[in-house]
Amino acid sequence: MTSLDLHKRRTAAVARGVSSVISSYVDHASGGTLVDVDGQEWVDFASGIAVTSVGNSAPRVVAAVREQVERFTHTCFMVAPYELYVSVCETLNAVTPGELEKRSALFNSGAEAVENAVKIARHATGRPAVVVFDHAYHGRTNLTMALTAKNMPYKHRFGPFAGSVYRVPMSYPLRDGLSGAAAAARALDIVATQIGADNVAAILIEPIQGEGGFVVPAPGFLPTLATWAREAGAVFIADEIQTGFCRTGSWFASSHESVVPDLITLAKGIAGGLPLAAVTGRADLMDAVHVGGLGGTYGGNPVACAAALASVETMRELDLAGAARRIEASMVGRLRALADRDPRIAEVRGRGAMIAVEITVPGTLEPDPLTTAGVSAECHRRGLLTLTCGTYGNVLRFLPPLVIDDETLSRGLGILESAFEATA
Ligand SMILES: Cc1ncc(COP(=O)(O)O)c(C=O)c1O
Numbered sequence: 001m002t003s004l005d006l007h008k009r010r011t012a013a014v015a016r017g018v019s020s021v022i023s024s025y026v027d028h029a030s031g032g033t034l035v036d037v038d039g040q041e042w043v044d045f046a047s048g049i050a051v052t053s054v055g056n057s058a059p060r061v062v063a064a065v066r067e068q069v070e071r072f073t074h075t076c077f078m079v080a081p082y083e084l085y086v087s088v089c090e091t092l093n094a095v096t097p098g099e100l101e102k103r104s105a106l107f108n109s110g111a112e113a114v115e116n117a118v119k120i121a122r123h124a125t126g127r128p129a130v131v132v133f134d135h136a137y138h139g140r141t142n143l144t145m146a147l148t149a150k151n152m153p154y155k156h157r158f159g160p161f162a163g164s165v166y167r168v169p170m171s172y173p174l175r176d177g178l179s180g181a182a183a184a185a186r187a188l189d190i191v192a193t194q195i196g197a198d199n200v201a202a203i204l205i206e207p208i209q210g211e212g213g214f215v216v217p218a219p220g221f222l223p224t225l226a227t228w229a230r231e232a233g234a235v236f237i238a239d240e241i242q243t244g245f246c247r248t249g250s251w252f253a254s255s256h257e258s259v260v261p262d263l264i265t266l267a268k269g270i271a272g273g274l275p276l277a278a279v280t281g282r283a284d285l286m287d288a289v290h291v292g293g294l295g296g297t298y299g300g301n302p303v304a305c306a307a308a309l310a311s312v313e314t315m316r317e318l319d320l321a322g323a324a325r326r327i328e329a330s331m332v333g334r335l336r337a338l339a340d341r342d343p344r345i346a347e348v349r350g351r352g353a354m355i356a357v358e359i360t361v362p363g364t365l366e367p368d369p370l371t372t373a374g375v376s377a378e379c380h381r382r383g384l385l386t387l388t389c390g391t392y393g394n395v396l397r398f399l400p401p402l403v404i405d406d407e408t409l410s411r412g413l414g415i416l417e418s419a420f421e422a423t424a
Pocket of ligand 1: 109112114139140210268
């Protein structure tokens with residue numbers, strides 16, 4: 001069956017609202033490439049949106065999943081508990097930033113983790129307001145749509161949305177030129193005047209924004225917000241769903257600025273491609289919720305838990321945080337050289353294996369989503385799987401698996417360079 005045949009079946013069977021970046025259908029995939037059903041190989045700069053950090057079908061993950069599937073597939077932790085769930089929580093409490101007493105709870109998707117972090121923060125503080133940022137992305141459920149900034153395609157005609165959500169400006173060095181402290185003061189002034197510190201349950205922020213454009217806040221922005229939250233009795237929640245698990249060259253992106261979040265939301269890279277998510281954080285906050293107040297049928301499914309433990313072992317054994325830093329060094333060098341030749345690239349930014357280029361009309365900051373889509377489509381024609389992002393759709397982002405080998409990474413960058421040249 002070819003991709004064309006599958007596309008015809010899809011059109012007749014799958015809801016139109018569920019879209020795909022490419023129209024080729026995957027046959028198999030490994031640590032840096034996908035092969036489609038037509039036999040074409042793709043260099044993978046997407047990792048299924050920052051999920052397969054340990055690679056697709058990583059050996060340890062496959063072995064752990066196989067073994068667990070044969071033992072039992074589901075009992076529901078809320079009905080009949082099992083060790084794997086406890087082990088994953090112990091592991092998360094140990095690997096996340098901060099030497100404090102922590103607890104974790106497991107869920108299925110990133111959006112569900114964010115919803116639960118907000119529930120916990122509201123319950124623990126007895127306050128309603130949640131502060132979020134321009135360009136933020138936190139998911140597609142009702143509360144997380146309210147927390148997400150961008151209308152199209154995430155929110156358009158899906159309202160009304162959940163209340164008590166307040167949006168403030170993000171630090172966006174390319175566009176605002178502000179220091180971290182000045183950008184934080186701008187945001188906190190709005191919190192003080194429009195919400196009131198005493199009403200704030202939580203500040204929720206991605207340490208590096210994902211879907212919003214790989215926006216890296218100016219140094220000092222995150223620590224200033226975290227300090228403010230501590231002094232105001234509000235909960236500082238870091239959404240590390242895209243940045244977590246070695247992606248940015250550190251186990252968690254908060255650590256680049258020595259920030260210890262009160263709660264962290266986790267998903268994506270946690271389990272080598274199996275659906276698992278978590279909230280990890282301060283024991284006093286997590287345990288504030290009454291018995292039975294958190295849960296769900298599938299949260300912490302044993303097969304996903306086995307995959308998570310195997311993924312974390314793989315990250316440790318292969319030093320994938322170090323691998324992400326090496327990817328950054330190769331990528332940023334080549335991309336900066338490309339930016340010197342191509343005035344459409346306004347900025348190369350990101351950390352580790354979470355790197356992007358922002359594309360604008362040359363000599364201006366006017367976003368150029370058409371060129372961005374054109375370059376991305378050209379990459380696809382040449383066998384490189386890239387993704388776009390950004391509020392204006394003018395950011396091309398690169399999220400290779402952290403286990404990608406040097407040759408494949410270099411081949412992908414070569415395709416990218418040739419796609420820019422072909423569309424100049
Ligand atoms: C920072 C962040 N938060 C939340 C989510 C939502 O995760 P999920 O798609 O698993 O619900 C995403 C997904 O892209 C994300 O990047």
